[in-house]
Amino acid sequence: MRTESKAQTDLFQSFFLHQDEESLQAFQSQIEAVTETLMHTFKKAGHPFSGAQSDELQKQMAAVVDVTEEARSFQDVLNEAVQPIIHSSLHVSHTKSMAHLHCPPLIQGVAGELLIGALNQSMDSWDQSPAATYVEEEMIRYWTSKAGYSAQADGVFTSGGTQSNYMGLLLARDAFCRKQWNHNVQKQGLPEGFKKLRILCSEEAHFSVKKSAAQLGLGEDAVVPVPVDDQHRMDSSAAGQILSEMQEQQLLPFAVFATSGTTDFGSLDPLEELADLSKEHGLWFHVDAAYGGGLLLSRHRHKLTGLEQADSMTLDFHKWLYQPISSGVFLLKDRSHFNLISHHADYLNSEQDEQEGVLHLVNKSVQTTRRFDALKIFLTLQTLGTDLIGRMIDQTIETAGLAAQELMRRPDFYPENPEPELSAVVFQYRPECVDADGLNRTLQQALFQNGRAVTAKTKVNGETYLKFTILNPRTTIDDVKEVLDEFERLAAQQMTGGIHLDKS
Numbered sequence: 085m086r087t088e089s090k091a092q093t094d095l096f097q098s099f100f101l102h103q104d105e106e107s108l109q110a111f112q113s114q115i116e117a118v119t120e121t122l123m124h125t126f127k128k129a130g131h132p133f134s135g136a137q138s139d140e141l142q143k144q145m146a147a148v149v150d151v152t153e154e155a156r157s158f159q160d161v162l163n164e165a166v167q168p169i170i171h172s173s174l175h176v177s178h179t180k181s182m183a184h185l186h187c188p189p190l191i192q193g194v195a196g197e198l199l200i201g202a203l204n205q206s207m208d209s210w211d212q213s214p215a216a217t218y219v220e221e222e223m224i225r226y227w228t229s230k231a232g233y234s235a236q237a238d239g240v241f242t243s244g245g246t247q248s249n250y251m252g253l254l255l256a257r258d259a260f261c262r263k264q265w266n267h268n269v270q271k272q273g274l275p276e277g278f279k280k281l282r283i284l285c286s287e288e289a290h291f292s293v294k295k296s297a298a299q300l301g302l303g304e305d306a307v308v309p310v311p312v313d314d315q316h317r318m319d320s321s322a323a324g325q326i327l328s329e330m331q332e333q334q335l336l337p338f339a340v341f342a343t344s345g346t347t348d349f350g351s352l353d354p355l356e357e358l359a360d361l362s363k364e365h366g367l368w369f370h371v372d373a374a375y376g377g378g379l380l381l382s383r384h385r386h387k388l389t390g391l392e393q394a395d396s397m398t399l400d401f402h403k404w405l406y407q408p409i410s411s412g413v414f415l416l417k418d419r420s421h422f423n424l425i426s427h428h429a430d431y432l433n434s435e436q437d438e439q440e441g442v443l444h445l446v447n448k449s450v451q452t453t454r455r456f457d458a459l460k461i462f463l464t465l466q467t468l469g470t471d472l473i474g475r476m477i478d479q480t481i482e483t484a485g486l487a488a489q490e491l492m493r494r495p496d497f498y499p500e501n502p503e504p505e506l507s508a509v510v511f512q513y514r515p516e517c518v519d520a521d522g523l524n525r526t527l528q529q530a531l532f533q534n535g536r537a538v539t540a541k542t543k544v545n546g547e548t549y550l551k552f553t554i555l556n557p558r559t560t561i562d563d564v565k566e567v568l569d570e571f572e573r574l575a576a577q578q579m580t581g582g583i584h585l586d587k588s
């Protein structure tokens with residue numbers, strides 16, 4: 085029996101990381117094989133997308149994802165199964181990949197992912213992340229100070245903007261209920277008057293506000309959209325008006341949710357005015373800087389003036405800090421508010437530990453097991469230095485500005501935000517006597533299918549518009565011009581007989 089079990093454990097040796105040569109060899113050869121594969125991929129990647137149809141891909145992937153009881157060689161799986169996946173993956177590092185807030189990852193971030201995976205620390209309790217806990221704390225200190233917060237601030241790494249926004253609204257709700265009714269939502273659930281609770285945000289705020297409201301038991305209708313001005317920024321006087329009306333209706337607004345960098349236009353809500361308004365009405369002020377947070381390192385930092393007045397904020401690193409997904413932070417002006425969500429489990433973060441001063445980050449998070457993402461951020465910041473990263477961000481803003489000018493120079497192109505604040509440009513191709521809505525939809529789809537560039541579409545006043553989100557500092561105005569040429573070519577084709585689109 086014992087020898088049998090010894091044979092078993094011998095069999096497992098080469099599958100885990102440890103000091104034996106067998107393990108180290110296996111590790112090295114698999115990492116090398118992956119590196120080789122990726123180098124080969126990047127060497128020959130001509131287009132950002134293969135152009136494969138969705139039904140075709142579904143079939144192909146169903147054939148590739150075949151799980152058997154027997155083991156196979158890693159190299160074989162890499163060659164036969166992973167290759168086709170790579171082949172039709174979106175090539176996000178391509179300079180003509182400019183659709184969403186989906187960044188090319190820095191090499192340092194990718195290397196950081198390997199470290200994170202190999203160390204596999206879990207950020208919930210100190211005994212699962214003894215050094216990592218303090219790395220995350222230092223990184224949080226760095227970002228709170230960058231954001232203009234005092235030493236009273238705190239924060240936690242999150243899975244991204246959706247989670248950070250949720251946390252802001254969760255704390256805002258619970259702090260309000262305590263103040264208003266001396267009610268403990270964590271223990272007692274929603275208070276009786278919960279149907280009157282309201283959140284104000286611009287009509288162009290991210291949909292995670294509504295999702296959060298639903299998950300918080302308030303319902304999506306608790307989110308009151310405030311109109312925007314002609315630059316797509318929340319109109320603060322309209323917000324003031326809505327707040328007065330709410331008072332008359334005896335509704336209970338508890339949070340103003342501002343956006344620094346809306347997903348579509350990259351527009352920046354007027355933070356100082358909204359901070360004042362929030363103070364005047366005693367409301368929690370959350371700033372969603374998932375996109376615009378990148379400005380903290382840029383020479384456009386001044387565009388975020390007022391950010392430091394936020395009670396809480398969202399920053400995303402897998403957008404404008406060029407990190408592999410996922411990584412973001414939730415920052416809180418007054419650390420004591422984390423008490424609203426802390427919960428003690430005897431096996432993980434006992435009260436006794438806390439009295440003894442053991443730091444368990446689970447107290448600040450809505451997750452339990454959590455990634456050591458702080459490592460890749462630290463690695464990136466220390467290796468590149470913040471100046472260089474800031475210049476990358478500046479570069480994309482400049483390219484977006486040039487793109488808007490180029491759009492204005494060309495006949496039939498109309499930029500909706502001719503002076504982009506960040507790096508997103510929304511525009512429409514609108515030749516006379518054409519159904520612009522249909523044409524722009526077709527153009528975006530046709531370009532995606534020929535794979536030469538990846539652009540996005542969105543709706544403005546119910547009509548389809550095209551969109552560039554320029555995150556790659558290697559993207560030049562020539563890339564943009566080539567994409568516009570391609571749109572013109574496709575439009576001509578569409579108007580003289582039609583583009584054949586494979587609809588699946």
Ligand SMILES: *Cc1c(COP(=O)(O)O)cnc(C)c1O
Pocket residue numbers: 185243244245246247249290292343345346347372373374375400412
């Ligand atoms: C991307 C984005 C989010 C959502 O963040 P995820 O990291 O995708 O969860 C929220 N708000 C804004 C403004 C965003 O651009």
